[in-house]
Amino acid sequence: MNKTELITAIAEKAGLSKADSKKALDAFIDSVSVELKKGGKVTLVGFGTYSVTEKAARKGVNPRTKAVINIPAKKVVKFKAGAELADL
Secondary structure (H helix, E strand, O other): OOHHHHHHHHHHHHOOOHHHHHHHHHHHHHHHHHHHHOOOOEEEOOOEEEEEEEEOOEEEEOOOOOOEEEEOOEEEEEEEEOHHHHHO
């Protein structure tokens, strides 16, 4: 399912227009993005939790040249499914 299909599904299930569904989805994505950028986490009971974790710097191997490279530390978004979603 892509974003357009999700907007259509939301519109049908909620009885909203596609324009209103798109605004709601965009607002949700923006709100989650802002919270994660601040380093917080977003918990949706029954669905799951979005959080930010730090990946440590590490060494890797370039598969083409077999040279050892340094991979810098970075922050990544993690999603942990809630119990109800996991049961599906």
